[in-house]
Amino acid sequence: MALLLVAAAVLAGGISLAVSRIFATRRYVMPLFAGLWLALSVGLVGFYAEYLRTLKVAEFRPxxxxxxxxxxxxxxxxxxxxxxxxxxxxxxxxxxxxxxxxxxxxxxxxxxxxxxxxxxxxxxxxxxxxxxxxxxxxxxxxxxxxxxxxxxxxxxx
Known part of the structure; x- marks a missing residue:
């Protein structure tokens, strides 16, 4: 799970820096990074949690x-x-x-x-x-x- 959060942070950081270079300003790098990191980490963790739940349901056999x-x-x-x-x-x-x-x-x-x-x-x-x-x-x-x-x-x- 921690790897997903780190991956989301790295991805959000890369996107934020790329956008700041495109628009030639660093003014919005931190807010953009924070927003992207939040969205990416919740998304990645959510999909991973649903995947794990699917495996557990198959084991549980309800x-x-x-x-x-x-x-x-x-x-x-x-x-x-x-x-x-x-x-x-x-x-x-x-x-x-x-x-x-x-x-x-x-x-x-x-x-x-x-x-x-x-x-x-x-x-x-x-x-x-x-x-x-x-x-x-x-x-x-x-x-x-x-x-x-x-x-x-x-x-x-």
Missing amino acids: DVYVENSFFRSLHNAPAEFQFFAHAVAVRDCKLYAWSYREMAFYEVPETVTLDDPAYEWPEGCRSRTGFGRVAGSLTPSSASPTPPDGGREGGAD
Whole structure:
């Protein structure tokens, strides 16, 4: 992973210097370098993480597998009691979620439901699908979803 960040820095530095020579000014070299390095490092690490996840899924051999891209995971940061599932798998009627930190699946407790009404459980398994705010997120059953009026009595203001 560190090599990808170094490669992104070298590539961003080369592009920044080339652009500064083309426009004959060094005024924008550092901001250009910072922006390019950020974009390149996130892109390279994202594609590499998805590649590693693909390998781990093949090893894990789930009965059912639903994934979201690395970039969608970055976009859907945790909110309140919910967290966005990077990937969800069912094997032997047990729900598993993907962790980029551990680069592995972990078993989701029975008290947590998958908030995706379109998700179909394998035949013979008890469905653990709920109706939360964000499709693809996981919600503890102890947390009640916010009603459409935002929880305000008497509806919207």
